[in-house]
Structures are given as C-alpha cells and as structure tokens.
Amino acid sequence: MTDRTKHRKPARSAAAGRRLGTQRLAFVRSWAEGLDLVDAWNRYLYVDGAGDGRRARGELKRLLDELGGIARANGRPELAALLRRDPEAIPDTGPKVPTLEEFAAQQPADYYSEAELIELYQQEHGGQGGRADSRSAARRRQRLRERLVEAVKWLERVGARDPAPADAVAAWLDERLAARLAVVGIQRLEELVYWIRTKGYHWYRGVPKIGPEGAARIVRWLREHEATLGALPYPALVPAARIDTAALTPPPRAGIVPLERFAP
Numbered sequence: 001m002t003d004r005t006k007h008r009k010p011a012r013s014a015a016a017g018r019r020l021g022t023q024r025l026a027f028v029r030s031w032a033e034g035l036d037l038v039d040a041w042n043r044y045l046y047v048d049g050a051g052d053g054r055r056a057r058g059e060l061k062r063l064l065d066e067l068g069g070i071a072r073a074n075g076r077p078e079l080a081a082l083l084r085r086d087p088e089a090i091p092d093t094g095p096k097v098p099t100l101e102e103f104a105a106q107q108p109a110d111y112y113s114e115a116e117l118i119e120l121y122q123q124e125h126g127g128q129g130g131r132a133d134s135r136s137a138a139r140r141r142q143r144l145r146e147r148l149v150e151a152v153k154w155l156e157r158v159g160a161r162d163p164a165p166a167d168a169v170a171a172w173l174d175e176r177l178a179a180r181l182a183v184v185g186i187q188r189l190e191e192l193v194y195w196i197r198t199k200g201y202h203w204y205r206g207v208p209k210i211g212p213e214g215a216a217r218i219v220r221w222l223r224e225h226e227a228t229l230g231a232l233p234y235p236a237l238v239p240a241a242r243i244d245t246a247a248l249t250p251p252p253r254a255g256i257v258p259l260e261r262f263a264p
Contacts, residue, residue, distance in 0.1 A: 032148035048174040165190035
C-alpha cells in the first residue's frame with residue numbers, strides 16, 4: 001500500500017497567511033532598537049491579546065522569516081542575512097574590570113593611602129582590557145541595531161500594507177479571534193465593521209468567547225485603521241447609558257411662516 005503521507009503538502013499555519021501591516025513592522029523595529037519584546041507586543045500587537053515572552057519570541061521569529069523572504073524576493077539577500085543576526089548575541093569578550101571605586105571597596109578599610117590604592121589598581125587592572133572589550137562590544141551591538149532598523153524601514157516600504165475592507169479577518173487578527181468571529185458569519189473585515197455598527201457597543205455579546213476586553217482591543221485596532229476600513233459610529237464606542245442623546249439629536253428645523261401671520 002502506498003504511503004500517501006509522502007506526497008502530502010506540509011500544513012500551512014494560519015499565522016503564515018497573515019498580512020504584514022505597519023504594526024507588525026513596528027514590533028520588529030522595536031526588537032531591532034533593543035526594546036523589551038513583551039512591551040512591544042502590548043503596544044503594537046495588543047489586538048491578539050496580552051503578550052508574554054513565549055508568544056512574543058515566536059511571533060518575532062515568524063516575522064523575521066517572512067521579512068527575510070521578502071528581502072530575497074526583492075533582490076536583497078544581504079538583508080535576509082542581516083535579519084538572522086541578533087545584537088544580544090554579541091558577547092562581551094574578556095573579564096569585566098572593576099572601577100577604581102569598586103576595587104577600593106574590596107580592600108581593607110583605611111589600609112592604603114589614595115596613592116597606594118591607585119598604584120595597586122594599576123598593577124592589577126592597568127590594561128583595562130576587559131572594559132575596553134565591553135565598550136567595543138557595545139559599539140558593535142549599536143551599529144548592528146542601526147543597520148537592522150534601516151533594513152526594517154526598507155522592508156516596510158516594500159512589503160507593508162494597510163488592511164482593506166475585503167480582507168479576510170484571519171489575515172489580520174489572531175486565528176482564535178478569527179475562528180470565534182466566523183461562528184457568527186464574520187469572515188471579512190467589512191463584515192466585522194458592519195456587525196459592530198449595527199449591534200452597537202455590546203456587539204461582542206453575540207460572539208462566543210469574546211468578552212469586553214477582547215472587544216475593546218478589536219475596536220481599538222479598527223479605529224487605528226479607520227482611514228481604510230471606515231469609521232465606527234459613536235454609539236458603537238460608548239455604552240448606551242453614557243450616550244448624550246441631546247448631542248446626537250439634530251436641531252429642529254425652522255418652519256416657514258406666512259408673513260400675514262405676523263400682521264397686527
């Protein structure tokens with residue numbers, strides 16, 4: 001019997017089919033700049049839920065692989081190679097050399113004069129090789145970070161795009177969110193916007209496993225992309241109890257009264 005698994009195509013994860021938007025590029029750029037990865041997730045990828053180290057590192061790896069493919073497809077294999085380098089992997093070569101103050105704290109109190117202490121420090125650590133190595137490593141890290149930032153900026157110009165109404169929800173939101181929205185028939189971003197517009201502030205009550213916090217993250221994301229997806233109406237953003245109905249009611253139109261009505 002033929003083993004059909006040999007000819008089966010590898011499964012394609014939902015994450016692999018996601019669009020490359022400016023927020024995901026900003027997440028990668030934060031890594032290149034040396035910022036905390038979880039903080040960057042919560043700032044740029046909040047729509048997918050609260051971040052943690054494992055999720056953030058996994059998404060970074062996926063995005064770097066995708067960006068490497070874009071770089072190669074656009075004739076820039078050197079950028080693909082650059083994205084495989086991690087600034088934090090550059091080691092501090094040589095042992096750390098203490099400062100004079102740190103060295104003095106290690107000696108018996110009031111045992112050496114200042115001149116004797118300096119002379120002893122020079123004898124033991126006069127070369128300053130370890131600290132010089134540390135400074136050199138820090139400079140190399142900084143130069144690599146600057147090159148990575150420039151690479152991400154170039155890739156953003158080439159590969160990033162804004163969400164469009166006809167795009168699939170799964171192309172932009174976490175696969176679990178997309179699956180929950182699909183239960184109520186929401187497959188595209190325009191359908192999501194329409195659902196929220198018609199259902200109002202508590203639109204999520206009809207969607208399984210999307211509570212107030214998850215709904216707020218989705219609405220925040222949609223508002224950040226309203227230039228291409230359209231704006232959400234005020235009643236969809238504020239609970240009904242807090243809506244100022246007077247502010248939403250159009251002023252009465254002045255009627256036309258015959259002049260003879262004003263005759264004495």
